[in-house]
Amino acid sequence: MSLDAFRATLAATRERVHTHTRPIPLDALDDWRTDPETGALRHRSGRFFSIEGLRVRLGDRDWQQPIIVQPEVGILGLLAKRTGGVRRFLVQLKPEPGNRNGVQISPTVQATRSNYTGVHLGSAVPYLSYFRDAARHRVLLDVRQSEHASCFLGKRNRNMVVETTDDIAVRPGFCWLTRAELDALLGEDDLVNMDTRSVLACLPDENPVTDRPAHPLPELLRWITDVRSLTEVTVERRPLHGLAGWRRDRDRISHHEGRLFDVIGVQVEAAGREVARWSQPMLAPRGPGLVALLVTRVEGTPHALVRPAAEPGCADVAELAPTVQHAIGDPIEPSPLLDEVLGAAPDTVLFDAMLSDEGGRFHHSSNRHLIVETPDARPEPPGFRWLSLGQLTELLRHSFYVNMHTRSLLACLRAVEAGRGGLAGVGAATGAGAATATTAGAVSGAATAARTGAVSGGAAV
Template sequence: MTETSTHSAVPLRTADATIALRIAESALTVDGRTSLTDFRAWFTDCGTRNYTEVDRVPLDRLANWSADPVTGNIGHASGKFFVVEGLEITRPGHWVEHWEQPIINQPEIGILGIVVKEFDGVLHCLMQGKVEPGNCNGVQLSPTVQATRSNYTRVHKGKPVPYLDYFMDTKRHKVIADVLQSEQGSWFFQKRNRNMVVEVTEDVELLEDFCWLTLGQLHQLLREDDLVNMDARTVLSCLPFSGTDLATLLPATDRDAFTTSIMRSCTESEGAVHTTDEILSWITGARTRHDITANRVPLKGIDQWKHTDAGISHVTGRFFNVIGVDVRAGGREVLQWSQPMLEPSGDGLSAFLVKQFGGVLHALVHARVEPGYLDVVELAPTVQCTVDNYMHMPPSDRLPFLDALRTAPAERIRYDTMLSEEGGRFYHARTRYLVVETEEEVDLDDHPDHRWLPLHQLVGLLRHSHYVNVQARSLVACMHSLFGTRTAG
């Protein structure tokens, strides 16, 4: 008896082998549909239409926010958005084995998405000029869509989020990237956002506060302080910016040795110091080896934190503060609101030490433990810290590589820019993103939580959740900005 199928044949699909090349070609193009001169005029206009006026106020005077009388946890009257609560952390064997701290618990998953479209054969990204209350300088360049679930379901009764439909219903479009990624594990409890890139072929209405830019133009702008925001950087890092033979398929003009090493680092066929299987096993081992317990506890009375009219702060004055703000805004879905925010005690440093192995650039990543991670460990920069929190320590007790990176000679620095962290929850949070090339040996036996990875391995891990943290993702985008540029045509 012959078995027959009653279903119609389904055409089999193959992966798009050209996408990495198309991404690379866009990264090499700095003369796109909009010139950078026109972009700057548009961006200035965005700043006049979009603004925030932020006043610091006591936490107990925030409209629609209140502290629970039993726990002290600070939440919104709707029960949505987020809650500031306490976290108790135990980490045996760590230099600090037990501590408590405030943390933001925002379990809903937001959407960070960029629409891309070809113009004259070159991919362009639809970017938004957006202002957040925590930004230090007003408008920054953000993804097409940057919205929490409470925002896009309009809990705040504000205006609809433009272009949201491209990410809510992708059947008519090509999904280039779609992955859940974590956010700051020291400030958020298990926070994740959906990072998406969707390619469209249809006409897209260009709204007033949006513009089309090539990746090459975005890479130019990534070299300017506080311009490309954190949410744009994390989405850009999730692009499949690696492929077989990528370095040999691209034009070879005007490449120096470092640029060539970046291109080879993005090329899967160039290999790596460690195989991907070895890296995955190392990450799994780190997650098994490191013992940490993080329990949510009432915010009221957490150890070493004091409540004053100015907010909640650590008794040492280090780490961060929880403050309250009243916001009046222009160009936003909602024009006035109040909220708590986290204010860091100083600027951060996120730095990659990089080195060429066989002409292929590798970054030294750190398997880092943070209390808010969903899965114990994520790959972080070589050094990630608020520098002022360590300057009181003797040099021998500071983070490995910290002093070498922050005092690196100018001729070894490949990237050095101050960039803002997420301005919707963090007030004036800025980080120095730094890439320093070295020729010195690093004994991994002395540093078992560090490994050398090329960009193509990091990009491969970024196709999956909870492997690369948000600071390292920003650095991946920054390193891609060193890829090299050319003009169109």
């Protein structure tokens, strides 16, 4: 499938597969109830997720917030197959109720445990057996990773890539894309969804290049362990109806200063989904977010500037956050490099696009993704380190070292490097030239600077 053919398929899919979402009062949600004692919002089945209250004490900071509680392990799985020497991935063109533009490119399987065990009473999840019985095939990737630890408590996803030699019947709404084609499409606003970006970031390179890191990996692991050991963080459940700084009316739960996010209710009518109609609560940000990586080359090896950031939903205190992270619900302090990233000269911007958060829980949540190159490995600000792309890839073989926003940016950075020819084997064969569309800022989202100058107030807790 050429990219032109893919766009035709995408347009046709959007004609017949959709979700129509309209806001409704929280009090009007079907199958959801408000706990009379705590004010928590819970589904009548006791499954899926709940919205509860949380108090967080992190160092000398103390705040309260709503949070999504979903102690399940979902599956984010890409099915792969080689044809003509080229590996292709089966993706789904899937609408989510919170997507800004309806249909986005999702993994083959994108399902919570409640979904794939049938709690929603909908149709079965296609291709699920390849991931629940993965041992029959070649497993290229299988690792648990966090979701947004600022907004989720206990949510983990199993990121998987399974390669098969089976003849695959491609169902409506699915299509095959090469890695290079996915790389090219990453540069288009709100098209490749968050879960696909997470899986792509974790997938090891077929032919990794020689890595010359600025710091030995054992030294970096000690640094992360020090931060986790010395950071004092306490997370306590609190009644949702009595959270300091928050108010609930019939329609929504809002921060009293109009910052961070709202908890809203939505009614969803869907075509092409496992369930045709439902309602649910969602988190709606107060504005667009910004996540950014400052990158450089050390002896020819690409490096990214990252820092460990503690968030209330982290499985182990802190995970590696990007150079700048101002997104929905973020409790981390503003980056000292924010102004430098926003004021970067156009010829140093390698990537610039608006990319969505997961549309099943977040309503119209999208972050400007910026990758800015600096000509030398500038001195590391306190709390930051330069990590090579190879080291970050190595850490992604393990759980809970690299947070969702960094994974999202790494998928974009690897696309940039593939376009430069820096990652041999990533952009193989038919789609190899397509990834160059993401280099040197030549992406469709490059104009987003003009329309998304504001960042979310998520860091100002």
